[in-house]
Amino acid sequence: MIDWAEGKSGYMILTVDGLEVLESGSLHALHEETVVFEFDDGDGALTVRFTFQDKRNCEREVELEEINEWEVLLTFVNFDEPNGISNQKKLLEVGEYRGRSLYLRYFVIGSRDTENMLVHYTWFLGPKV
Secondary structure: OOOOOOOOOOOOOOEEOOEEEEEEEEEEEEOOOEEEEEEEOOOOEEEEEEEEEOOOOOOOEEEEEEEEOOEEEEEEEOOOOOOOEEOOOOOEEEEEEOOEEEEEEEEEEOOOOOOEEEEEEEEEEOOOO
């Protein structure tokens, strides 16, 4: 058993293939709802918004729109797949946080019959420069 030194504070750092995991979780959302992630390091906030849209006669894609230098909008288009859709090994770079690149890995489970979406997400920080 590991005996941590008394009086010392610290925290665990989780890495995957050299990238630091900042946050990971799952949430339920409905089509047309907006999900907001706000990252604040004390020097200012970076806001990333998710929206989900069904557009017929359009390919499945993630549209990234930089609203300004502190806000990004990600629109998940046609993600109504019951088996789920992910970006697999290709991480999506969405901005900079704490002076490091901020990446997203997602897995979205949707339904053609209901408005429900299950979104699994992991936020990663790139290497320290």
